[in-house]
Amino acid sequence: xxxxxxxxxxxxxxxxxxxxxxxxxxxxxxxxxxxxxxxxxxxxxxxxxxxxxxxxxxxxxxxxx
Amino acid sequence: xxxxxxxxxxxxxxxxxxxxxxxxxxxxxxxxxxxxxxxxxxxxxxxxxxxxxxxxxxxxxxxxxxxxxxxxxxxxxxxxxxxxxxxxxxxxxxxxxxxxxxxxxxxxxxxxxxxxxxxxxxxxxxxxxxxxxxxxxxxxxxxxxxxxxxxxxxxxxxxxxxxxxxxxxxxxxxxxxxxxxxxxxxxxxxxxxxxxxxxxxxxxxxxxxxxxxxxxxxxxxxxxxxxxxxxxxxxxxxxxxxxxxxxxxxxxxxxxxxxxxxxxxxxxxxxxxxxxxxxxxxxxxxxxxxxxxxxxxxxxxxxxxxxxxxxxxxxxxxxxxxxxxxxxxxxxxxxxxxxxxxxxxxxxxxxxxxxxxxxxxxxxxxxxxxxxxxxxxxxxxxxxxxxxxxxxx
Numbered sequence: 118x119x120x121x122x123x124x125x126x127x128x129x130x131x132x133x134x135x136x137x138x139x140x141x142x143x144x145x146x147x148x149x150x151x152x153x154x155x156x157x158x159x160x161x162x163x164x165x166x167x168x169x170x171x172x173x174x175x176x177x178x179x180x181x182x
Numbered sequence: 183x184x185x186x187x188x189x190x191x192x193x194x195x196x197x198x199x200x201x202x203x204x205x206x207x208x209x210x211x212x213x214x215x216x217x218x219x220x221x222x223x224x225x226x227x228x229x230x231x232x233x234x235x236x237x238x239x240x241x242x243x244x245x246x247x248x249x250x251x252x253x254x255x256x257x258x259x260x261x262x263x264x265x266x267x268x269x270x271x272x273x274x275x276x277x278x279x280x281x282x283x284x285x286x287x288x289x290x291x292x293x294x295x296x297x298x299x300x301x302x303x304x305x306x307x308x309x310x311x312x313x314x315x316x317x318x319x320x321x322x323x324x325x326x327x328x329x330x331x332x333x334x335x336x337x338x339x340x341x342x343x344x345x346x347x348x349x350x351x352x353x354x355x356x357x358x359x360x361x362x363x364x365x366x367x368x369x370x371x372x373x374x375x376x377x378x379x380x381x382x383x384x385x386x387x388x389x390x391x392x393x394x395x396x397x398x399x400x401x402x403x404x405x406x407x408x409x410x411x412x413x414x415x416x417x418x419x420x421x422x423x424x425x426x427x428x429x430x431x432x433x434x435x436x437x438x439x440x441x442x443x444x445x446x447x448x449x450x451x452x453x454x455x456x457x458x459x460x461x462x463x464x465x466x467x468x469x470x471x472x473x474x475x476x477x478x479x480x481x482x483x484x485x486x487x488x489x490x491x492x493x494x495x496x497x498x499x500x501x502x503x504x505x506x507x508x509x510x511x512x513x514x515x516x517x518x519x520x521x522x523x524x525x526x527x528x529x530x531x532x533x534x535x536x537x538x539x540x541x542x543x544x545x546x547x548x549x550x551x552x553x554x555x556x557x558x559x560x561x562x563x564x565x566x567x568x569x570x571x572x573x574x575x
Contacts (some may be wrong), residue, residue: 119402123532123538123571131568139545141561166319 192428199247200467201240202255202454203233205262205269211289211326215353215379217507218257222470227262232459234270240453241278247451253285255465256456260292267300271283272307287349290339291331298338305342312339313349314374316363317519320356336370350376350417354383354393360400360420365407377529380507382521390524397525402534409539421533434456448505448515466506477509492518501526529575534570537563 202230206227212220240250250274254266270284284304290312293301301310314332315321326425354362357378360470367374384390384501401420408416462468462476469475492498502522505515512519541564549557551572 119399119406121398121402121405121528121535127542128537128571131564131571132539134542134544135561135564135568138549138557138561138564141558141565157455 186441191302196197196398199240199250200253200452201236201250202253202488203236204228204450204454204456204465204468205233205258205265206257207470208261209256209258209289210261210292210368211258211273211328213326213351214290214324214355215351215381217381217471219470219473223257226457227265228455228457230265230268232455233265234272236459237269241280241282245282249281249283251283251285255287258289260288260297263292263297272302272305274307276472286310286436288312289325289328289332290314290335290429291328293335293338302338302342307342309346310339311343311346313351314367314372315350316353316493317359317366320352320359322364323355324351324353325358329474333517340370340372347373347375352376352378352420353381357383357393357400360397361403361407364404364417364420368407368411375417377417378522378525380504380519380522382519384521384525385491394524396425398528401528405536405539408484408536416533416536421529421536434564458491458509464506466504467509472506472510474510474513477513477515490522491520495575497530499512499528504518504570530570532573534567538567539572541567 207218207223208227209216209218209223237297254262254264254269264561266286272345273282273284282432285308286301288310301308312332312335313325314329314336315324317351318333321332339346348367352363356363384393404416404421408414408421438457453462454461454462454465454468456468456470464472467476495501499520503518507519508517509515541560544560549560554559
């Protein structure tokens with residue numbers, strides 16, 4: 118059976134990469150939490166976020182007459 | 183190498199008012215996971231005058247919302263197609279100060295030539311979303327063998343609303359079809375989203391263990407698929423959103439959790455009108471769905487984190503919850519249902535693994551060319567991944 122596994126090679130590689138990238142320079146974390154909390158699941162149970170993609174990307178330039 | 187991408191909703195977008203109108207409770211399907219109660223379905227359709235009054239009220243009300251989205255919902259809304267047509271044509275026959283967007287959420291089985299011509303005519307000012315549960319086997323198991331009715335209409339939806347995600351819903355009957363279903367929808371070049379239902383499909387003991395094993399295996403299969411196709415983004419929340427605050431000190435996470443927004447707009451930026459004109463915080467609060475009357479207490483004021491096991495969880499701010507379903511099961515919008523807890527964590531682990539694989543291919547020279555914002559984004563994502571790998575969830 119296939120499992121989701123993180124082997125030692127991947128772990129070590131990620132840690133090495135992280136060291137090379139240096140520290141986070143600014144605090145963006147608040148906006149990261151505030152947005153997108155639904156992760157999409159609400160698309161199953163309601164339409165609140167469901168339209169957001171299309172509203173923001175396609176239709177906002179069209180005015181109702 | 184693109185990372186996992188999830189839609190972020192800006193403050194401006196969240197100020198938009200969403201008005202859902204149940205044009206009919208009737209439906210031609212009887213999907214096995216549907217949260218609407220069959221016995222309540224056959225109550226006719228909403229009156230045109232009620233819709234006119236409702237729309238006029240929200241369009242003319244001075245409530246700070248410059249944008250309104252109006253969604254025709256059901257039941258199956260296209261069973262009331264003549265009514266929808268009448269409403270939309272009335273709506274666009276007059277001028278409104280607010281900007282409005284219209285939408286229909288359909289099961290995609292009833293489209294006629296006449297409907298398609300009319301919908302195409304309005305396609306720039308009205309979106310139509312449809313449901314498809316993946317491969318034919320999975321779709322037919324839960325959606326009344328309707329795959330062959332939906333499939334011929336996919337090119338129509340894809341042509342006119344390429345950005346509108348199709349909805350895929352998974353339950354215990356179709357869990358072993360997840361990988362096949364997702365790959366099928368990718369091959370159809372559909373934009374889609376969705377995942378497991380929040381209901382208790384898991385049970386307990388051996389049954390739960392077995393279902394979770396199947397789920398993990400399906401996610402692992404999809405990991406393999408998406409790893410080889412870096413241009414594709416896996417659907418959320420099947421691959422759960424990886425909170426980028428995970429690498430932060432616990433004290434900061436606690437503060438951020440307190441400041442995080444409500445999970446959804448029920449009762450605030452959302453309203454649903456039932457066929458009799460009664461208003462509800464959202465579709466999921468209809469007695470048709472909950473079997474309860476409206477709560478006396480203020481709806482969807484999630485000021486606390488309940489139950490206890492959620493308050494200590496680092497995924498609290500990104501774990502899906504539904505105020506209406508919480509109310510149905512627990513009698514309180516703020517007391518979360520937790521049936522999906524273990525599965526959601528598996529989704530986070532899958533997301534984490536894919537993110538790790540993609541980040542791991544990042545070269546120093548590629549990183550050096552990023553903007554500061556992109557650099558921080560990579561750093562923070564890597565922090566989150568390492569935090570999960572090292573400390574678990």
